[in-house]
Amino acid sequence: MPPPFPQILVVDGARDIREPLGLFLRRQGLRVRLAATAAEAQRAPARTAVHLVLLDPALPGEEGPALFRALVRRRMPVILLSARTDEEDRIAGLDSGADDYLAKPFSPRELLARIRAVLRRAPPAAPATTGARRFAGMVHDADRQRLTLADGRDLPLTTGENRLLTALLGHPGEVLSRARLLDLVRGREPRAYDRAADNLVSRLRRKIGDGERSEKLIVTEWGDGYRLATTVERVG
Secondary structure (H helix, E strand, O other): OOOOOOEEEEEOOOHHHHHHHHHHHHHOOOEEEEEOOHHHHHHHHHHOOOOEEEEOOOOOOOHHHHHHHHHHHOOOOEEEEEOOOOHHHHHHHHHOOOOEEEEOOOOHHHHHHHHHHHHHOOOOOOOOOOOEEEEOOEEEEOOOOEEEOOOOOEEEOOHHHHHHHHHHHOOOOOOEOHHHHHHHHHOOOOOOOOOHHHHHHHHHHHHHOHHHOOOOOEEEEOOOEEEEOOOOEEEO
């Protein structure tokens, strides 16, 4: 269930976007805080609870990406509002932990619908920390967001890759639909023609070297989803 009086934090360096957006959301019955910088945004949650952040990642320098990473680590719901419209930018934002991505210019009504959808969703079912697990000669450390290959090399994982691998290792041999995977990874249902799950699986396959294996670790079950085809054991 969404909070009865949700508060939205709008972080955008452009005053002509930030203030009209805040006014529109307030007229829809939402409580709103506005921030022009990462420093202002980081102070706002300390004063009062924030339930969702609308963030333009193009803040000066590295402020935007750094703030985004901090919000994802805290499991704060985030919708990215960006002037970047390329598919790769959208995929990268969602893969890094954003709950949604909307390209500028956008319809305020569409943004409101997406805000309501994010607020309705439950937190991701996959736990943030599950310890280390061994599979196919590799070790996945979910706490450190890291994959250790059979040859001893450590590979960092993105937030999306880490949650996806955690979900697959938690259900070995089970066919997980795309909708189920997105629910486990980000706590959201896919929209029509949403390829987020497929793109995320493709990235993880490259990390674990599935393209070089005759028998794949992540098996595609056509029309149904994906299955992890190996045994899993806890480490330590």
